[in-house]
Amino acid sequence: MAIALSPENRTFVKRVGFDTFSNKDATDFALTLKSKHKDYKFGRGSRTFLCGTDQNDYSTIALEWLLEELVDDNDEIVCLRVIDKDSKMATIDSSTQEKLYRLEADKLLQTIISKNDEDKALSIVLEFCVGKVHDTFQRMINLYEPIMLIVGTRGRSLGGFQGLLPGSVSKYCLQHSPVPVIVVRPNEKRERKKRKRQDNPARRTYMDIMSKTPQLSTIDMMHSNSSHSRLSADTTPSTTPAPRESATSISEASTSLASKKNNKDSTGDYAQSLSEKVSGLEITCKAESLDT
The missing domain is CATH 3.40.50.620 (HUPs)
Incomplete structure (x- = not known):
C-alpha cells in the first residue's frame, strides 16, 4: 500500500x-x-x-x-x-x-x-x-x-x-x-x-556549598608541604658508616683476647669477662674453657 x-x-x-x-x-x-x-x-x-x-x-x-x-x-x-x-x-x-x-x-x-x-x-x-x-x-x-x-x-x-x-x-x-x-x-x-x-528550603545550591567549604590558601599548602618534607627528613634512618677508629679498636680487642686464650693450657675451665668501651660502645667479650 x-x-x-x-x-x-x-x-x-x-x-x-x-x-x-x-x-x-x-x-x-x-x-x-x-x-x-x-x-x-x-x-x-x-x-x-x-x-x-x-x-x-x-x-x-x-x-x-x-x-x-x-x-x-x-x-x-x-x-x-x-x-x-x-x-x-x-x-x-x-x-x-x-x-x-x-x-x-x-x-x-x-x-x-x-x-x-x-x-x-x-x-x-x-x-x-x-x-x-x-x-x-x-x-x-x-x-x-x-x-x-x-x-x-x-x-x-x-x-x-x-x-x-x-x-x-x-x-x-x-x-x-x-x-x-x-x-x-x-x-x-x-x-x-x-x-x-x-x-525545598533544605536544598542548597552549588555556590552555597562551595562558600561554606573551608578552602586552603596557596601559602597554607606550601607550609604543609614544607613541614611534611622536614618530617620525612628527620625520620629517615641514618646510613652513615661508623667511624674507622671504632672498627680498629674492636679488631685490636678481639686479637688480644685470642692471644690470651692460646697462651693458656687447654685443661680446666676458665671464664673471663672483658668489658671495654670503644668509641662510646660497650663490648662484652666472654672467654670460656681457659685454664688459669
Missing part, C-alpha cells in the same frame, strides 16, 4: 518496505515502513536511535523530545510499535487485522514525519509488530544496533525505579537493554518535580 504524504511532508520520500501478512508460516505479524528526507545521506557520522511508540501521549512526548534534542541531519530513527498478542486488536480475524494494521501504521508514520518541525534530513523507519513486547524490543536492538533507546513513561511522583510502573516497558528496558536508555517523562511532571526541588 502506498503512503499518501501530506503537502507539508513532501520532503520525505517513500522507501521499500515489507510485511509478513501474506506469509502463512509466520508466527507473528510484522510490517516495516520506511521514509527518508530528500536531503538525507548516510555517512560515517550517521547515528541510529530506537524509539518506542504507541497510542499513548507519553510515547508521543518521548518522540518529540528525541526529534528536538538528540537527532541531527543524516541520523536514522527507528520507531517501534508493538501490539501484544493477547490484546483485543490481535484477536480479530486475519483479513480485518491486516487492514487495521496497515491503516494504523500509515497514520503513525505520517504523525512521526509531521513531528519533524525543524525539517531535519532524517531517515525514518517504522516497525509495526505483533508479538511479545519485551522479546520484540530485544530483537529490534539486535537488528538495528542503535546507539540509544528512548522510551516514554506515565511515571509516578516517586523517583528512580520506584517511579516506574511494575511491568512497564520503560522499566524492563532500563533493566535489560544492552544499549543506553533514556526514559522521558511528560513535561508538566518534570517541571513540577523541578519546582518542588527548588522550593
Whole structure:
C-alpha cells in the first residue's frame, strides 16, 4: 500500500518496505515502513536511535523530545510499535487485522514525519509488530544496533525505579537493554518535580556549598608541604658508616683476647669477662674453657 504524504511532508520520500501478512508460516505479524528526507545521506557520522511508540501521549512526548534534542541531519530513527498478542486488536480475524494494521501504521508514520518541525534530513523507519513486547524490543536492538533507546513513561511522583510502573516497558528496558536508555517523562511532571526541588528550603545550591567549604590558601599548602618534607627528613634512618677508629679498636680487642686464650693450657675451665668501651660502645667479650 502506498503512503499518501501530506503537502507539508513532501520532503520525505517513500522507501521499500515489507510485511509478513501474506506469509502463512509466520508466527507473528510484522510490517516495516520506511521514509527518508530528500536531503538525507548516510555517512560515517550517521547515528541510529530506537524509539518506542504507541497510542499513548507519553510515547508521543518521548518522540518529540528525541526529534528536538538528540537527532541531527543524516541520523536514522527507528520507531517501534508493538501490539501484544493477547490484546483485543490481535484477536480479530486475519483479513480485518491486516487492514487495521496497515491503516494504523500509515497514520503513525505520517504523525512521526509531521513531528519533524525543524525539517531535519532524517531517515525514518517504522516497525509495526505483533508479538511479545519485551522479546520484540530485544530483537529490534539486535537488528538495528542503535546507539540509544528512548522510551516514554506515565511515571509516578516517586523517583528512580520506584517511579516506574511494575511491568512497564520503560522499566524492563532500563533493566535489560544492552544499549543506553533514556526514559522521558511528560513535561508538566518534570517541571513540577523541578519546582518542588527548588522550593525545598533544605536544598542548597552549588555556590552555597562551595562558600561554606573551608578552602586552603596557596601559602597554607606550601607550609604543609614544607613541614611534611622536614618530617620525612628527620625520620629517615641514618646510613652513615661508623667511624674507622671504632672498627680498629674492636679488631685490636678481639686479637688480644685470642692471644690470651692460646697462651693458656687447654685443661680446666676458665671464664673471663672483658668489658671495654670503644668509641662510646660497650663490648662484652666472654672467654670460656681457659685454664688459669
